Amino acid sequence: MSNMSQRMKIQRLQDAFFVNSTRFFAFFVLALLSGIIISLLYGALPSIKAFGLGFISSSDWNPVTDQFGAWPSIRGTLISSAIALVVAVPISFGIAIFLTELSPVWLRRPLGICIELLAGVPSIIYGMWGLFVFAPLFADHVQPWITEVTTGVPILGPLFDGPPMGIGMFTGGLILSIMVIPFVTSVMRDVFEVVPPLLKESAYGLGGTTWEVVWNIVVPYTKTGIIGGIMLGLGRALGETMAITFVIGNSMNDMNSLFDPATTISATLANEFTEAHGELYTSSLIELGLLLFFITFVVLVLSKLLLLRLNRNEGSHS
Template identity: 55%
Template sequence: MSAIAESSMDRGAVASEVARGAPSPGARHVPGAGLDPIFKAALYGCSGLILILLASIVVLLFYGGWPALSHFGPSFYWSTVWNPVTENFGAGVMIYGTLFTGILALIIAMPMSFGIAFFLTEIAPVSLRRPIGMAIQLLAAVPSIIFGMWGVVVVVPLMAAYVEPPLIALFSHIPVLTYLFKGPASGLGMLTAGIILAFMVIPFITAMFVEIIEAVPTMLKESAYGVGCTTYEVFRNVSVPYGRTALVGATMLGFGRALGETMAVTYVIGNANRISASLFASGSTIASTIANEFPDAPAGSLRNQSLLELGFVLFVISFIVLAISRLLVRTGVK
């Protein structure tokens, strides 16, 4: 009995030591266990650094552009005058050009992205899906300045010689379409910028479309095939309705990507500070204006402050578009 009592007392002492934090006699020492707090702190530091960086950018743009906004008032956002000589600045032309070229890019890119996604998910053999998918990823990795150079060397001459003249001759006499297809066939302008942006955002939209369509339950597709639907009918009546919200979100994500493109648009848009409804007219975007004029704007000048305010406007527009797209993608993909 005494041996049993002593054994139970020994077990109780060990339990009490373990409860107080002392290692048990049979416990192993795990190498690096004391580094967990440091690792966790490093992770928090990395996440916090991103937030600090984002906040610093917002603060820089807001406070840097605030004097210009105070000087011109709210009319800065819709004024179409941008004259560095008289120091009269307005963002109306740039906001219009940014939205106009972005919408043009979506109109061109969406049908092509749908076609590529339909081909990859429903028609293409397995041996072709991987090479085409890799080609799309490589297209997404091409720098924007390369697209701009390609646009100047290849697209602009083709537009001036073979695309714009027939369109002007065909549609310029129709009253409803006169304003869209008037102007000189120079190759530079909104339509060319929209085409370049479309090729730049197609990889992003296509990749999202493929993921969304592949997320459709196989049972739904097989049920549609079982009642005699064709491949196109399954795609149109099952896949697209199932991921409709996410598809719209992916499109908005591509739109946000197009809004901030700089060098490619700068090369082909013409960089004219005016608003025109013509697809062939030259214009400017927020990003192209900043790229062209920021190096020549003295620090602290009204011109420099106006450019910073333009950057803040672009940041706000892009943030709103990307927030909406993320929300739609999250709620649409099951």
């Protein structure tokens, strides 16, 4: 009996240690997040006092006169990420469907490994490849053709008008899409594989085509995972630094088309932080980092709300 009570005492101590240790790490993450926010706010305080909310909408960036504005960087971050998602999501969806539904068995594993290896390539390698290989080919063979095809077309014409320089907003978005594809594809493939075979076999037995099975069975069953994969890709695109710095052109000037050079928040930080002199200059760059943190936070919150709404609607329909 004493051995039993001793064993129960040890088990209670082990449970208490496990609960308290996991609680500590959970609160440590919250404390770390709070520390990052507080440090960013403290570092950005001189800029916030000097420019206020006008910092967000201002396009001025002149270190000589200590005039700084975040709008060109914010605009570039949002547009480049949007281009990356528009290009990457359909391609990732197609690759994931091919790997799970159409690919021969002998090809699935090698092709899946190749996709995953792309995610392990350092971002600076993508940037160097984009600058020295992709940008010249894009300027010589693709940009003139796009401009010619879209000339006179409403909306598209002005978007793709401009000199074919190779580097610019559109090139940056395309490089980001190549970097995003492995992440979105991996998530989509994993969630597609968890669809019960019985559901798909039943649909095929009723005469459904592959597309009908995918669209009516696979996608509704895995929509939460699909959105999660897209949000993962968006987070990757929003925070990318080195690759986008190489190919976007790093210009604070106004954009007249997607072919013009531009910049993003991360590219501005990478280019100018080492050259920042003076409290206001450094503080403005820290405020840019705070804005990037806020943008990412808003995107994650909106995605979570969307997932909760989808789950709630699914429950009401059932």
